[in-house]
Amino acid sequence: MVTMGDGDYLYEPIDDWAKLPPGWSFKEIGGVGVDHKDNVYVFNRGEHPMMVFDRDGNFLRAWGEGIFPRAHGVFVAPDETLWLTDDADHSVRQCTLDGKILLTLGTPGKPAPYMSGEPFHRCTHTAMAPNGDIYVSDGYGNARVHKYSPDGRLITSWGGSGTDPGEFNIAHNITCDADGWVYVADRENHRVQVFDSNGRYEAQWNNLHRPCGIFMPAGKCPVCYVGELGPVQPVNRDAPNLGPRVTIVDNTGKRLARLGGLCAGLGVDQFLAPHGLCVDSRGDIYVGEVSWTQWPQLFPKDPMPDNLRSLRKFRKVS
Amino acid sequence: MVTLGSGDYVYEPIEDWAKLPPGWSFKEIGGIGVDSKDNVYVFNRGEHPMMVFDHNGNFLRSWGEGVFPRAHGVFVAPDETLWLTDDADHTVRQCTLDGRILLTLGTPGEPAPYMSGNPFHRCTHTAMAPNGDLYISDGYGNARVHKYAPDGRLIMSWGGPGTDPGEFNIVHNITCDADGWVYVADRENHRVQIFDGNGRYETQWNNLHRPSGLFMPPGKCPICYIGEIGPAQPVNRNVPNLGPRVTIVDHTGKRLSRLGGLGPGLGVDQFLSPHGLCVDSHGDIYVGEVSWTNWPQTFPNQPRPENLRSLRKFRKVG
Numbered sequence: 001m002v003t004m005g006d007g008d009y010l011y012e013p014i015d016d017w018a019k020l021p022p023g024w025s026f027k028e029i030g031g032v033g034v035d036h037k038d039n040v041y042v043f044n045r046g047e048h049p050m051m052v053f054d055r056d057g058n059f060l061r062a063w064g065e066g067i068f069p070r071a072h073g074v075f076v077a078p079d080e081t082l083w084l085t086d087d088a089d090h091s092v093r094q095c096t097l098d099g100k101i102l103l104t105l106g107t108p109g110k111p112a113p114y115m116s117g118e119p120f121h122r123c124t125h126t127a128m129a130p131n132g133d134i135y136v137s138d139g140y141g142n143a144r145v146h147k148y149s150p151d152g153r154l155i156t157s158w159g160g161s162g163t164d165p166g167e168f169n170i171a172h173n174i175t176c177d178a179d180g181w182v183y184v185a186d187r188e189n190h191r192v193q194v195f196d197s198n199g200r201y202e203a204q205w206n207n208l209h210r211p212c213g214i215f216m217p218a219g220k221c222p223v224c225y226v227g228e229l230g231p232v233q234p235v236n237r238d239a240p241n242l243g244p245r246v247t248i249v250d251n252t253g254k255r256l257a258r259l260g261g262l263c264a265g266l267g268v269d270q271f272l273a274p275h276g277l278c279v280d281s282r283g284d285i286y287v288g289e290v291s292w293t294q295w296p297q298l299f300p301k302d303p304m305p306d307n308l309r310s311l312r313k314f315r316k317v318s
Numbered sequence: 319m320v321t322l323g324s325g326d327y328v329y330e331p332i333e334d335w336a337k338l339p340p341g342w343s344f345k346e347i348g349g350i351g352v353d354s355k356d357n358v359y360v361f362n363r364g365e366h367p368m369m370v371f372d373h374n375g376n377f378l379r380s381w382g383e384g385v386f387p388r389a390h391g392v393f394v395a396p397d398e399t400l401w402l403t404d405d406a407d408h409t410v411r412q413c414t415l416d417g418r419i420l421l422t423l424g425t426p427g428e429p430a431p432y433m434s435g436n437p438f439h440r441c442t443h444t445a446m447a448p449n450g451d452l453y454i455s456d457g458y459g460n461a462r463v464h465k466y467a468p469d470g471r472l473i474m475s476w477g478g479p480g481t482d483p484g485e486f487n488i489v490h491n492i493t494c495d496a497d498g499w500v501y502v503a504d505r506e507n508h509r510v511q512i513f514d515g516n517g518r519y520e521t522q523w524n525n526l527h528r529p530s531g532l533f534m535p536p537g538k539c540p541i542c543y544i545g546e547i548g549p550a551q552p553v554n555r556n557v558p559n560l561g562p563r564v565t566i567v568d569h570t571g572k573r574l575s576r577l578g579g580l581g582p583g584l585g586v587d588q589f590l591s592p593h594g595l596c597v598d599s600h601g602d603i604y605v606g607e608v609s610w611t612n613w614p615q616t617f618p619n620q621p622r623p624e625n626l627r628s629l630r631k632f633r634k635v636g
Contacts, residue, residue: 114556115557115558140553143557160559161557161558161559161560162558162559162560163508163525163526163527163559163560164525165525167559169527169549169554169557169560170553170554170557188549188551188553188554189508189527190481190507190508191524204524206509206522206524207481207482207483208481209481209487209507231487231506232551233506233550233551235458235488235506236487236488236506238432239433239461239479239487239488240433240479240480241478241479241480241481241485242479242480242481242487
């Protein structure tokens with residue numbers, strides 16, 4: 001059995017876990033989430049933007065067709081509603097588990113002016129404070145975090161483009177812990193920034209490479225699962241040990257385990273572009289990859305394989 | 319008068335300072351140095367790899383034709399010899415001020431195997447310890463620092479590819495202070511790492527963007543001038559406030575002043591790609607830019623202007 005990880009975080013990769021209906025494809029996957037039954041919500045860029053599976057990979061249902069032009073982020077709230085971020089639609093939608101839209105933030109299809117700081121320009125992800133407030137990372141065309149009340153009223157926003165503490169260079173993902181600290185994947189600054197609930201800068205985690213997806217389980221002082229993109233610049237895309245990979249850190253950012261990372265590839269212990277991830281009640285990790293976008297950047301001379309994989313499951317074995 | 323910078327570090331840009339012989343061009347500039355007379359050594363990628371100017375920009379001499387295929391780094395040692403690093407030649411050459419080669423490290427034109435850790439694969443720069451030992455950053459095809467005795471004997475090497483402390487993601491420049499601390503521009507990790515003279519990791523400076531060139535004047539606890547290149551990825555090359563720029567930090571990495579940086583361009587207060595830099599006895603800054611390489615990455619839809627500038631001088635006024 002191939003295992004990945006270290007210490008208390010050892011995993012067995014499960015190949016071909018999802019049993020898709022014949023002829024269906026995720027293409028690539030923006031985000032994944034699990035509900036309290038360990039059903040898995042795969043927010044993807046195929047023809048069926050949301051596909052739902054049970055823990056064993058059996059297909060349950062699909063929804064979202066015609067609504068989501070470019071799936072980006074999934075956050076499953078404690079009340080078992082889904083907060084779905086679509087960066088091409090410039091919107092965040094709160095949905096029931098079977099796809100009924102409860103709330104829409106942003107104007108579908110209409111971006112705010114580039115770097116205006118106004119919501120949204122290619123927003124990326126959402127997180128929820130212990131009191132139910134919603135944080136939205138925004139994103140590719142802004143460098144901002146917005147805080148909303150549960151009823152969708154904008155409370156505050158913070159951040160601007162740059163490299164100083166409190167500035168962002170692609171605010172790509174966001175999560176929140178039980179004490180209310182807000183963690184932002186500041187992707188192209190190669191760090192995770194930590195803020196209090198009003199946007200006051202607290203700390204940063206360095207020694208990462210393009211942190212892209214972050215997930216924290218519920219509870220006090222949770223660990224954090226970090227999906228890191230690998231190098232794609234001609235100057236360093238062949239350099240080893242920069243990812244793509246999944247890194248597990250403790251609540252202070254100290255590394256506990258790492259999956260993959262020596263280089264990109266199709267091996268069971270390799271990633272292409274771990275973009276969004278989540279962990280179920282057993283500790284199993286699901287990773288959605290933006291493989292189709294990444295392939296030509298990683299392997300510019302190789303044609304993209306048919307049905308390039310974009311969903312990974314890693315069963316916790318220790 | 320346009321000025322750049324802030325506090326005690328305010329500068330007036332001096333345009334067209336270098337009086338080149340008619341028809342000559344630097345093309346772009348890898349590195350730059352000054353001697354004790356404030357003569358300026360412009361190590362460039364034109365037909366005359368080393369051009370020397372006096373403090374007023376009068377042309378003095380050129381040399382190095384046929385020897386240096388791709389100028390990368392200049393270090394002027396206290397004994398007024400030049401240590402020149404050529405990343406296409408995979409060599410470091412110690413030269414007199416008029417171009418006589420005293421010592422060659424590495425095998426001209428022959429790289430060590432990619433990421434082998436052996437010297438050199440596209441080495442980038444040199445620095446000197448207080449006792450005369452030489453450090454070489456290496457570079458694009460290794461992730462290593464090599465330490466040599468003054469007579470050219472390899473003493474030790476450290477580092478490997480990655481993002482942890484002591485690992486490098488394009489080790490692009492190196493400098494050393496009077497106490498023997500070694501500062502490495504770990505370019506694509508967006509940081510400067512600091513080591514003792516035996517390669518023991520001490521600390522890192524973050525909140526930088528692609529630090530590319532480093533310069534420290536002599537003396538105890540010197541400040542550090544950092545050339546930062548800007549974003550060149552399609553996803554963020556239009557994002558403001560990421561450079562290209564020159565940042566001046568104190569001995570602990572705290573920012574004292576910044577020149578440029580809102581975005582790339584041809585304005586007097588803008589940079590394209592500040593790759594190597596040095597400071598003369600007046601405190602004036604000289605910046606060599608790899609403008610020709612950078613232009614299509616920064617402005618992919620615009621043809622490169624003729625005679626694109628690559629040498630900048632900033633006169634200290636405050």
